[in-house]
Amino acid sequence: MSKVSRVVLVSAVALAAAGLRTFILRQTVATAQNVSPASDSAWALAHYDHRPRQGGLVLMNGDTHFEVVLDNYGSYSVYFSSGVRTPLPARIASEVRIAVIPYGRSRETIAMEADPTNSHWVGRGMPIDDPNTIVRVGYTAEATPYWIDVPASAWVSVTAPRSQ
Secondary structure, three states: OOHHHHHHHHHHHHHHHHHHHHHHHHHHHHHHHOOOOOOOOHHHHHHHOOOOOOOOEEEEEOOEEEEEEEOOOOEEEEEEEOOOOOEEOHHHOOEEEEEEEOOOOOOEEEOOEEOOOOOOEEEEOOOOOOOOOEEEEEEEEOOEEEEEEEEHHHOHHHHOOOOO
């Protein structure tokens, strides 16, 4: 085989390999873009499934989901779940804190404690009557504290009219 033939053969193989690599990468990207958030794969559920299981607001910190439930009567609950929304025991957190911060009034700190079944944290406080109130949700897990501020208007249960 001549030197020119070898160069042509090596070039053809290199081009074919590059073309195959490009084809595979494009197929991988297209497949990833077509993953539905409602699919059953754990990968899709890890960061897309934020459906409330308890009627609250689902938030995330890393791969930990936490659903915060509050109503317009002053009941507060926090449920933890894994990245794929498997329920976690309340004791995944060593402490849960909720502070209600109304505009122009003093802050109320809700005393939270794990419920007897160890499934979630519960507390009672004053009902929230202003959708602009800030609800600060915090917890400590594995000695690492975390908190987030959310306006009370994010919870439908707070803005819904009270039934008599």
